[in-house]
């Protein structure tokens with residue numbers, strides 16, 4: 001049994017499907033309904049809010065007898081009691097935890113927005129369990145946020161139109177996570193997961209246009225306007241930290257990491273691969 005949190009999201013759905021098709025039983029954790037889970041036998045849906053004070057206690061029964069846990073926390077991990085989760089996992093006999101973290105924990109140490117995720121990494125590496133940390137750069141699936149304006153007005157509105165970043169396909173994160181959960185050579189390692197090449201928002205718009213075979217316009221919005229939009233979904237420190245990466249990436253953030261290819265022995269998927277696979281969402 002492998003416990004997967006965030007099982008109904010971009011990463012978790014692919015990971016659940018991949019583990020189940022490899023013959024693993026999976027406990028799929030989210031707050032919502034199991035309707036968003038992939039089809040397949042061997043999936044036990046469990047409803048838990050990871051930010052609730054009782055989260056660790058609620059997961060204790062699911063973790064009993066599980067050999068591994070994939071820990072995907074909401075947002076940047078605020079409100080998650082990682083030490084309690086680790087203690088519950090260790091008590092339940094879970095041997096291994098694979099954490100989806102953020103590249104910015106490494107590239108922007110001391111930034112308040114990433115302190116909760118840094119604390120979760122800390123709790124994990126101190127727990128006495130086998131661990132692997134996956135520090136992801138920006139996800140290709142962030143482009144889903146462009147969907148409503150793209151479909152209604154055939155236009156993408158985004159800040160920093162000409163700043164390039166190597167967006168990571170959530171499917172690659174899921175495949176690296178599956179390797180880390182089930183293989184043996186990734187214990188005690190921290191991987192930086194990015195796409196194979198940096199693309200700008202303007203280029204990503206052109207790539208989606210090709211995938212859906214429609215003309216799309218790109219309109220650059222000011223960082224202030226983008227921030228106002230982002231504040232509807234995230235707290236101000238996270239919006240500011242995200243905009244800092246989007247507008248002023250460090251050299252490491254702007255560069256493709258070799259780690260997906262190292263783990264999977266194949267190149268990371270490009271943004272075009274992701275757009276092609278997800279074209280129906282933009283039509």
Ligand SMILES: NC(=O)c1ccc[n+]([C@@H]2O[C@H](COP(=O)([O-])OP(=O)(O)OC[C@H]3O[C@@H](n4cnc5c(N)ncnc54)[C@H](OP(=O)(O)O)[C@@H]3O)[C@@H](O)[C@H]2O)c1
Nearest residue numbers: 006007008009010011030031032049050073074075138139
């Ligand atoms: N976006 C980026 O650019 C980026 C960059 C680096 C790292 N990351 C990391 O990637 C992860 C997001 O991955 P994703 O794209 O797969 O996410 P997603 O598609 O938004 O899915 C989130 C998953 O977590 C569940 N969830 C949300 N809040 C929860 C809560 N309070 N308690 C329990 N489950 C909860 C959701 O289901 P319910 O809503 O039903 O609970 C869903 O299954 C985050 O950990 C983030 O830190 C993202």
